[in-house]
Amino acid sequence: MNLLDEAWIPVRRSNGEQDWITPLQITDPTIVALDARRPDFNGALIQFLIGLVQTTTPMDSEIEWKQWNEQPPTTEQLQQWFELVREAFVFDGDGARFMQDFSLRTEGVKEKDFNPISGLLIDAPGENTLKENKDHFVKRDTVNALCLSCTATALFTLQVNAPSGGQGHNTSIRGGGPLTTILLAGDSHFLWQTIWLNIKRQSDFLAVNGDATKTELEYSFPWVKTMNVLQLEGGQLTPIQVHPAHNFWGTPRRIRLDLEHVFVGDCDCCGRQSGVLVDRYITKAKGFNYKGGWNHPLSPYYENKPGEMLALHPQPGGIGYKHWLAWSLGLQGNKKNVQPASIVSYVLESQRLKGKQCRLYAFGYDMDSMKARCWYESTLPLYGLSEKNKDELNAVQREIQRWLEAADLASFLLRDAVKSSWFVRKADGSLDARGDYSFIDASFWSQTENGFYQLLRSLIDQAREEDEDIVFTSLREQWRDLLIKTAIRLFDADLVGAAPIAQQNPRRTAEAYNRLCASLRGDKLKETLKLQTAKAAKKTKKSKQDAA
Template structure:
């Protein structure tokens, strides 16, 4: 048995009443559907991107007016448009296979779980999660294959990353009105594609030949169907039991995924994709996404920039999702929703300054913990906890800024309150970790901890370089440093 990803009903979905359905892709235009129902959140996000990619391929809006005119779903129109692409979406069989090497591959057979980014295996991310899946259903294999190709991490010699970088962050707009509104909010404008636009419909030009693949036009279809890895699935009956993988797939150069934020290390540099960090997807992720970047070193994703042209102030949330990586190791999966912020420039600038101050003081906490002999995962966790424990304070400031114009006295009050909250939280985290049992330590260790504690306090008083920069960002006056009197 094979699976045709256009014609067959294979995608699990929840409707608004919580009932589970299996749908064919054209049924995404059913206004009663709410969210994918895969057993893993990374497959849910991959499914949303896959369906949005099919919209971009078969029936995209031509421009913002066309997008607005076609917001009401039309399942029959979509079914007809998608049907033309069915020959390119066979998962198995002798002809072209979805996201697999044209003509097949030979070589060592690896476990089917190689397709999951957080499973151990050659060319994948090396974690402790190997051995979970002896085989996969055809739908699960198809969705995992798409997720891997569009998020492929660094995986050793010849195992290339996805066109948005290894484990890049997905940024998706959600107007909160069900599945169709979510998909339609994110589909890029453009002309309908052709079967020949899909990379598995042509021979791979191996990257070890020096070949690179550049985008033929702005936001082409392949941006949502990038295929950097060379795979061939092996199946028995209705289960995928193994994978053959070969190195040196397609090397993408100059591409920007429409759902990925990017940043510049300095003006004029090549944009690099934003990657998730371990832990809570809170306010430290917001700059360049929910908030603008006044220095223009953080570039909003294409779908987000497009939203402001299309929706003209309509409310929406941002979904931030993706694997946080440590080299080739998947360490955490981020999934969070944050509000898309629409404030006047001065109020938005204060929020950006608050994030900058938090980043600077988190560095001060990190340095103080290092000085006190705290390193490794404990140090990283305490630094992340600073952000988590100040999230509600940041959101309270956002509520105040949304409710009233930003007068100077409000700005200064919020800045000083934020400084006080960061100081209270950071000092408490440091003291709870290093002060218990202090008297039992050798005198040299006691002195190191006391010095680290004093330096952390000095940062929050504005006396250290990081503290001074944080005061500047918040618009607060740095303390006056008195010069020492010269000896007579």
């Protein structure tokens, strides 16, 4: 079985029907989207297809990119592209297998040393969870066997997202459960457009994060040879030791599927009947240990310490407009520096989307070490961002950073006011209010999201190479007004005011309310947004009077 020939990728066609295709069919105009039963499978499959095309395409100019965007490659052309890497996509047999350790073998392995196939699923309950009978939400024994299609997808999903798996079971190139962001064209109506939009010119792709002279197959696809070809026992693997394509094909986990112990039945994931169901695999510790300077094209990175950039990971609370700036244009500040995924910057600067609306598709697991807390995915609008030149993009970046800082301040003031209403202050002015109050912040950010995107659209439309403080003043006033009204409404109606009268302290509530209103309307919020403060207005008035 070769994954380049096998119809193993689930898709949805324009007539609404589900189908399974080979990678050679991705340019079929009737295919509108991936359609696996699990969202993490869809997230992995789009990365698989982008990685496959990026690794093999000869495209090296924007003229070629545009030609193949308008007139996609034929099946024969794709076959020519993929032919050079065919050996790396063999899924079974006695030799090298896709994403499996070359040196491991299942023959002679004791029954107790096999792992159930459910172990490939990141959200499957772990050994300790099962021992302590804590599998309340994701139950044990729901996935006992997978067809070859779902097995291949599960294996790739694990390798590309690999969380910490205990001592010696390493994380992925981007760490455990990385955030992935890809661009979507506003008018895209079939799968090829999404894949092709996220492909760099070949010379640009090869110029960074690896050694392009290492053209032997194992430097891109490490499973085609034994591990020690690339990494000595106990060593590490850095970008300069491999080809840039290795970013897409990292295999931190040493796994070998048992493809001899198979049977007939229904797949526990896709539900299709299969003549080859896989129910177990073996694994071994001390796989590839990815360290130092990796920069995956599809992930944003943050500065962990000077000179060290690490891939971002989804966090509790989900995906919202507070992430818009960092993931689309980047974030620069005293507390945190974030670079958007290199493909995002690349496409926005290339003008590929000129005249088109675009969106940012973000997804990934929120991991707590080995435990998957949640899967998040969302689409963030970018409106006409791709129409703007570098100076205009910088203006938008600076302005949105102020807006987000103002929202942070308003959220803090709201949270403090609610806690002041609910709890008695100590003599030193502090509150004995231990607990999780993240729901207050979540409510505030949620309630201001629609307003943010409405104003964002106007901001991008108005971004010009002019004085930002003059152009954007009206929008800043509107944003400040929205923050104030939202915070007061949440305090008065949804949080404090919604509690039964018997449980309220009228005096504390009134004091907290008045302090919240005064703080929100005070100079601090205005200063954050670079609006004229009351103090500055008085100073200006006095200067005019003195001049007169």
